[in-house]
Amino acid sequence: MISPANVRRNTPQRYRMEAGKCASCGKVFFPPRVVCPCGSRKFKAYTLPSEGKVVAWTVIRTAPRGFSDEAPYGMGIVELSDGTRLLCQIADCEPERLKVGLPVTLEFRKVQEAGESGVIAYGYKAVPER
Amino acid sequence: MRDVAIIGIGMTDFGEHWNDSLRDLFVKAALAAIDDAGVDRVDSLVVGSMTPGLFTGQEHLGSLLADYLGQGPIPGTRVESACASGGLALRVGFLEVASGASDVVLVGGVEKMTDVSGAQATYALATAADQDMEVFHGVTFPGLYAMIATAHMHRYGTKREDLARVAVKNHDNGLLNPHAQYRMKITVDQVVNAVKVADPLTVLDCSPITDGAAAAVLCPLEMAKKMRLKKAPVRIAASAHATDTIALHQREDITFLKSTYEAAQKAYKMAGVKVSDIDFAEVHDCFTIAEICVLEALGVVKKGQGGKATRDGLTARDGRFPVNPSGGLKSKGHPVGATGVAQAHEIVTQLRGEAGARQLKGVKRGLAQNMGGSGGSAVVHILEVL
Numbered sequence: 080m081i082s083p084a085n086v087r088r089n090t091p092q093r094y095r096m097e098a099g100k101c102a103s104c105g106k107v108f109f110p111p112r113v114v115c116p117c118g119s120r121k122f123k124a125y126t127l128p129s130e131g132k133v134v135a136w137t138v139i140r141t142a143p144r145g146f147s148d149e150a151p152y153g154m155g156i157v158e159l160s161d162g163t164r165l166l167c168q169i170a171d172c173e174p175e176r177l178k179v180g181l182p183v184t185l186e187f188r189k190v191q192e193a194g195e196s197g198v199i200a201y202g203y204k205a206v207p208e209r
Numbered sequence: 210m211r212d213v214a215i216i217g218i219g220m221t222d223f224g225e226h227w228n229d230s231l232r233d234l235f236v237k238a239a240l241a242a243i244d245d246a247g248v249d250r251v252d253s254l255v256v257g258s259m260t261p262g263l264f265t266g267q268e269h270l271g272s273l274l275a276d277y278l279g280q281g282p283i284p285g286t287r288v289e290s291a292c293a294s295g296g297l298a299l300r301v302g303f304l305e306v307a308s309g310a311s312d313v314v315l316v317g318g319v320e321k322m323t324d325v326s327g328a329q330a331t332y333a334l335a336t337a338a339d340q341d342m343e344v345f346h347g348v349t350f351p352g353l354y355a356m357i358a359t360a361h362m363h364r365y366g367t368k369r370e371d372l373a374r375v376a377v378k379n380h381d382n383g384l385l386n387p388h389a390q391y392r393m394k395i396t397v398d399q400v401v402n403a404v405k406v407a408d409p410l411t412v413l414d415c416s417p418i419t420d421g422a423a424a425a426v427l428c429p430l431e432m433a434k435k436m437r438l439k440k441a442p443v444r445i446a447a448s449a450h451a452t453d454t455i456a457l458h459q460r461e462d463i464t465f466l467k468s469t470y471e472a473a474q475k476a477y478k479m480a481g482v483k484v485s486d487i488d489f490a491e492v493h494d495c496f497t498i499a500e501i502c503v504l505e506a507l508g509v510v511k512k513g514q515g516g517k518a519t520r521d522g523l524t525a526r527d528g529r530f531p532v533n534p535s536g537g538l539k540s541k542g543h544p545v546g547a548t549g550v551a552q553a554h555e556i557v558t559q560l561r562g563e564a565g566a567r568q569l570k571g572v573k574r575g576l577a578q579n580m581g582g583s584g585g586s587a588v589v590h591i592l593e594v595l
Contacts, residue, residue, distance in 0.1 A: 081345070089341060110341065135363075135463055137355035138408040139347060143335060144328050146347040154348050154407075156356055156458040164458040167346050174408065179363040190346060202345070 081191055083198050093202035094187065098163065100125040107163045131159035131205070133181040138174045145191055153177050157185070157205050170204040183207050210307040212430035214442035215592065217246025218554045220423035223542030224390040229420070231258075231265050231321035232277045238422035238547075239278050239317050246426035247439060252311040254278065254285045257298030257318040258546035263333035265321050274317070291337035292495060294318065295549025296450075296579030296588030299425065303448045303590075306427050318550035319422035330418050334545070337582035339456035351415055353457050353583040354496035355407035361464045361498060362409075364513065369409055371516030373400035375497035376413050376539050378525055383536020385567035390419050390542030400497075414497040419542035423551035443557045446482070446574070447591040449475035455585030468587035469506035469578055476576070476589040484508045487591065488572040489530065489559065491552035493580035494537040500524075503578055504532070507589075526569065534559060534567050549579035549588060560594040 091097040092110050099111030103119035109127060114120050135156040142150035153169035155177070169177060170188060183205035191200040219241025221234050229237070235256065243251065254275050262268045271285030288298040295318030302316035322330055335344050338353060361367050377397055383389035395413060403411035433442035451471035457463055477483060484507060492507070494500035501515030509530055510518045518524060524532035535541050535555035538548060556575035558564050574593040580586065 085341075089345075135356035135360035137352050137359060137410075138405070139349060139352050140404075140408070141331075141349065141351065141406045143331050143344070143347060143349050147328075149347070152347065154346070154352050154356070156360075156463060166343050166348060166456070166458045177408075179359065200345070 081194065081198065081200050082196055086198050086200050096127040096129070096185070096203065098125045098127050099123070107161065109163055109165060127163055128160045129185040131157045131183055131185070133169065133177070133179060133183060133205070134158045134164065135179065136169065136177040138177065145194055155205060157183055168204045170206050172207050176207060181207055211309060213303050213306045213427055213445045214430040214433040215425050215445065215553065215557055216428055216433050216436070216438055216442050217242045217248070217426035218424070218557045219245055220388055220551055220554050221421050222388050223419050223421040223544060225323045226420040227323070231261055231267060231319055232273060234321060234420060234422040235274050235317055235319040236277050238424040239315055242315065242424035242426050248313055248426060251280055251283060251313045251315040251426065253283055253305060254280065254315045254317070255288060255298045255302040255305065256285070257288045257294035257296070257549060258320060259289060259291055259294045260333050260336060261321070263336065264330070265324050290586045291581030292493070292545045293549055293579045293581035293586045293588050294546040295423065295551065296577065296590065297549065299550055299553055299590060300448045300450055300588055302427050303445050306429055312428055312432060314427045315424060316427055316550060317422060317424040318547035320544035320546040321420050322418045322544060323420050327418070337455070342456045349407060350583070351407040351410050351496060354498050355410045356457065357463055357502060357583070358409055358498040361502065364464060365516070367501065367516035369401060370397050371501065371520050372409070372414055372497040373397040374519045375494060375500045376400050378519065379494060379533050379537040379539040382526060382534050382567055383540025385565065386536045386541055389536045389540050390417055391540050410496060416495045416538035416543035419544040421542060421544035421547045423547045423554050425550060425553055440561055441594055443560050443592050443594055445590060446480035446593045447476035447589070449479060449589045450587070451475065452586050453584055455582050457583045464502060465512065466502050466506040466580070466584040466587065468584055469503055469580060469589070472587045472589040473507045473578070476591050480591045482574070482591065486574060487576045488574050489534060489569055490532050490576040490578065491535060491555050492532055492537070492578045493548070494533055494539050495543060497539070499580070500532065500537070507576070507578060526567065531569055534564065534569055549577070552577035552579060553590060553592065556592045560592065
């Protein structure tokens with residue numbers, strides 16, 4: 080179950096989509112890193128765009144602990160307009176609509192209910208055009 | 210580096226062992242391997258296990274298992290690389306013998322998965338994925354491989370039925386393996402229409418939850434030649450390991466298993482062989498799509514052709530490149546930490562000509578590919594009979 084410290088630590092990414100951009104080669108890292116494979120240790124603050132498209136998808140029917148009330152739910156790898164990829168749920172979307180290339184927008188949503196720790200975890204989910 | 214040989218193998222049946230503990234399973238497999246080798250001592254023990262702590266509450270396996278094997282105070286080391294823990298244990302054992310640090314090394318793999326509920330096992334397995342970037346969002350391992358599948362199907366035109374054929378073929382093989390957990394024939398229709406776990410994967414696309422252990426005894430090849438062995442030693446011609454991002458979405462190409470590609474290339478170079486020189490393989494078919502992608506990453510077929518190759522029968526027992534004659538993870542079972550060692554067990558069994566009804570004809574060289582997570586680690590071994 081997610082801890083209060085984990086929720087707090089991940090807030091810049093899950094609430095504000097804060098990434099890091101290598102000052103040397105320009106590669107974007109989400110979450111930010113301290114060293115780039117190019118060798119550079121200098122990064123600029125960078126905020127991810129919210130528009131993107133689905134490059135891989137599934138429907139989770141056998142859900143992990145804490146998610147069983149939501150199943151079935153869409154899950155996807157989303158490629159954002161700047162080329163950065165991330166994984167998240169695809170919300171407000173019937174399973175039949177899921178496909179590679181589906182345009183989506185990232186929205187701020189509740190991701191996990193309060194568990195034993197008592198903390199509700201928020202973050203991003205991808206939502207297709209209505 | 211010294212040449213290294215496998216001189217003994219052993220394994221438990223794979224399945225649900227409610228009367229055996231983790232240590233019982235390990236000791237049974239290890240004693241079988243020690244008896245098979247005909248040695249009376251081992252100098253060191255290396256055991257692969259993914260997460261015995263989450264499955265049974267027990268850590269500190271190296272010492273526990275050395276003790277219960279009656280071999281204390283030898284060094285005991287536990288190795289972890291998720292589902293590739295067994296393969297990596299074999300590699301660590303290989304390095305220990307090759308380097309000259311030890312002569313006779315017992316390599317084992319073990320996982321006791323059925324002491325916990327299905328939900329707890331799912332949680333334990335998900336620790337191999339990126340907790341912050343993947344698991345947080347409610348993805349499961351079947352879900353990750355399902356996304357590899359939808360991307361592969363979209364890009365290469367791989368058919369739903371092609372995935373199913375991997376399971377059908379591996380069950381056909383497992384039917385002939387007395388150690389296999391699910392010895393039953395299945396059809397493409399049954400796979401496609403079974404209960405969905407993560408679209409498009411159904412429960413019959415997934416390897417099961419399994420208890421089991423496997424072991425091998427390693428020693429320098431020169432020592433093996435001087436021993437009065439009942440069975441021919443099998444040389445470890447190559448041992449290679451590579452890593453990739455553990456988060457699937459961070460890879461340049463999510464349909465390409467780069468860690469497997471890198472490990473395979475290193476292994477081919479080390480053994481001085483091409484993929485066409487390999488007679489057969491045991492690969493990590495944790496999900497049907499995985500075997501298809503592994504075929505491509507090993508270079509057995511071109512990118513995108515893994516589904517077609519399966520459809521055309523290339524990987525069947527009577528095909529040009531048999532894959533998973535043991536039944537694979539799918540039918541034989543997948544006690545995660547044991548799997549990499551069990552793959553070596555099957556290859557040695559085949560190379561010795563002891564595989565009974567599933568024996569492949571005239572095989573001299575086999576490859577084992579063991580993979581962690583969604584491909585964040587891979588270990589490749591090439592074994593050959595002298």
